[in-house]
Amino acid sequence: MNHRAIRFFHRGEIVEVADAPPTRTLLEWLREDRRCTGTKEGCAEGDCGACTVVVGELGADGALALEPVNACIRFLPTLDGKAVFTVEDLKQGDALHPVQQAMVDCHGSQCGFCTPGFVMSLWAGYERHRSAGTRPTRQQLADDLSGNLCRCTGYRPILDAGERMFELPAQPLDPAPIVAALRSMQSDPPLQLARGFHAPRTLAGLAALREARPDARLLAGATDLGLWVTKQLRELGELIYLGEVAELRRIECVDGALQIGAGASLESAWKALVGQWPALRDLWLRFASPPIRNAGTMGGNVANGSPIGDSAPVLIALDAQILLRRGEWLRSMALADFYVDYMKNRLERGEFVQGLRVPLNPAAQVRAYKISKRFDSDISAVCAGLAIELDGGLLSSARFAFGGMAATVRRASAAEAAVVGRPWNEASARAAAAALAQDFEPLSDMRASAGYRLRVAGNLLQRLWLETRADDPLPERALSVWSREANA
Ligand SMILES: Cc1cc2nc3c(=O)[nH]c(=O)nc-3n(C[C@@H](O)[C@@H](O)[C@H](O)COP(=O)(O)OP(=O)(O)OC[C@H]3O[C@@H](n4cnc5c(N)ncnc54)[C@H](O)[C@@H]3O)c2cc1C
Ligand code: FES
Ligand code: FES
Known part of the structure; x- marks a missing residue:
């Protein structure tokens, strides 16, 4: 087996991390190894947003896509081949970035503990709206910030800052060097770590690996599994990471059904569902927060068998089928029949959730x-x-x-x-x-x-x-x- 270091782009360079445990979090690495202490730890469970950073990836169109995520529950190897932006990236020389300056102008910070997280959520929105030539509404700003908690300033000045940042002289991100770095890492072989982390890149490769290693744990967005580590201090053992399998992230309409790959993010999957059934929009926007929806997957949400997950009730009402794969064998069943008991489902040894098929029933x-x-x-x-x-x-x-x-x-x-x-x-x-x-x-x-x-x-x-x-x-x-x- 070819083991290599984890490689990703941070602060203008490609960094290499060798010998990190597969469940070392991005937050631990940033604060303890990289000494970038702007990113804070509040809850260590994805709730407070103090640890919000932005992850950059090349989209299907080759352009840089930026998404806020929670560094506290993000395992370091899942950053391989990506770019990480933290609050330290924003200031240029002595000049604050417009997002930061707007927070100052609008008195958006008191104790400041939550501030880097708010700034990074705002920055992701700033870049998105600036490149689209749009401005967010007050409600859209509130939605963007729904994963950030502030306990002393209050939200009105922070929302004011979200509007103010567009009035200041623009400071757009230059994507060229980041895109070049991301492209250069595309020729790296798939990541495998000696301490038990595999990141296959094809569906067939994943299926074969899963069948050969049925005792390994599947890792998707880690919005459940991350908490097993940070809150329950559990050892996860050998991990098979699903996030590098592009086929698993696909969402498409096929033969009268919306087909959602298990690795599609909650954000993209719910967006697609709302595209078909607009009345689902409130549940989409109230499902966790943007950082959690960007990281977590639809497959993880249905596979975990939680009785309080928000996707399953909707998918069952829509008469969805779940597609289960083992090796080359694919079977499907009604999602309604998939759950057998508390946190128990019909997945068999060596099997995984490949996706969901949701019939498009106009009636x-x-x-x-x-x-x-x-x-x-x-x-x-x-x-x-x-x-x-x-x-x-x-x-x-x-x-x-x-x-x-x-x-x-x-x-x-x-x-x-x-x-x-x-x-x-x-x-x-x-x-x-x-x-x-x-x-x-x-x-x-x-x-x-x-x-x-x-x-x-x-x-x-x-x-x-x-x-x-x-x-x-x-x-x-x-x-x-x-x-x-x-x-x-
Ligand atoms: C702050 C916070 C807020 C949240 N809010 C909500 C909410 O409002 N509504 C809600 O429903 N949930 C909520 N969640 C939980 C939700 O994010 C998770 O259930 C998520 O969907 C799990 O997906 P994941 O990709 O992160 O899975 P992971 O954490 O990576 O894995 C979860 C489990 O699923 C298994 N698994 C993952 N993918 C597959 C697959 N393809 N096949 C078989 N097994 C698989 C893993 O082995 C693991 O056992 C919240 C979580 C947090 C931390
Ligand atoms: S530290 Fe609270 S969300 Fe990460
Ligand atoms: S400024 Fe103190 S928690 Fe937000």
Whole structure:
């Protein structure tokens, strides 16, 4: 086996890191080895954004694509072949970057602990809007910053800075040297580390490796696995990293279905889903935060089997199939049948999730609702994916899937049976809500009590009716922060 150093671009040069444990985080490397201490550690679990940095990669069009991510849960080998930007990159000579200057001008920093993270999230948006010739709305700025917490300044001055930064003399990033460095690293062989890290680049290579090493752990975006290391101090053992397999990141419409590769980021996968079903937009924008959605994958979100994951309820409501691969053998099953018990699924030894197939059914009316204590970047207490089809005023089909109500995400078959074949009216919606008690015996935990969960799930069925009833449906703008803004 050919082992080599991890190589990536940082602060104007390609750096090489040999002998790092595969789970050494980017944050540890930055602060302890590179002595770039601008990037801070707050929570070490992807929640606070103090560690936000920007990762650059060549997109399919060959241009530099920049994405904010959380350095605290990003394993160093996954940066191989990429570029990393930290707050130290912004200042030129003595002159602050417009993002930093705007934070000063608008009093966007007090203790300053959160500031480098905010600055890097703002910088990613600055570069994106500047190159597109656009300006973000106040709501878009708030969305961009939903993964950054500030406990002493408050958000208004920071949002002011997000507007102000475009009024200052522009300081665009020159992508040429970075693109050249990224291109030069493309000829490096696939990364393998002596301490047990493999990064295959083809689907066939991944399938063969997985079959040959069924005890190795699959690593995708590490937004779950990163916390196993930083919070539970677990050893992950041998790792097979999925992030270098371009075929696994593909999203395309094929034969009447949206096909989402397991390695597609949550951000790109949800964007594609919203492109087909615009009513899913609120759940997309309330799913974690931009840094988590950029790093985490759709495959990881469905494979982990969490009963409170937000993708599974929606995908089950959309009647998605999950594609499972072992070696050259591919099988598929309804995602609804994939989960067997708490955090247990039907993956067999040597198998992995290759992707999802979501039928494009124009007759279905689809909604998704997330109930959580905090509006932004919080885990769901209850998440509902609801899809109905009407035929002449009668419900010909209903698929109601809930997360947070049982040990697995699953369909509410009694509630569905209560409405199928009946007129879609308030009485039917109430009957479905009442039937939920036959479907679920939810738990009480720190997120919600059992009684609250049952009540709110029923209320979401009522809300579905209010939004989809033939007479006087509730307009979306009455329900969504984002629609209100679009119609302002
Ligand atoms: C701050 C924060 C906020 C979050 N908010 C939300 C939220 O709002 N909603 C929500 O649903 N989730 C949320 N999550 C969790 C979510 O980010 C993860 O569930 C994520 O989707 C997992 O994907 P990953 O690529 O990061 O997987 P990893 O962490 O790399 O892996 C997770 C598990 O899946 C396995 N795995 C990964 N890919 C595959 C594959 N292709 N085949 C088989 N097994 C595979 C891994 O072996 C591992 O067991 C949040 C996480 C954090 C840290
Ligand atoms: S340190 Fe809090 S998100 Fe990384
Ligand atoms: S300035 Fe102190 S936490 Fe934000």
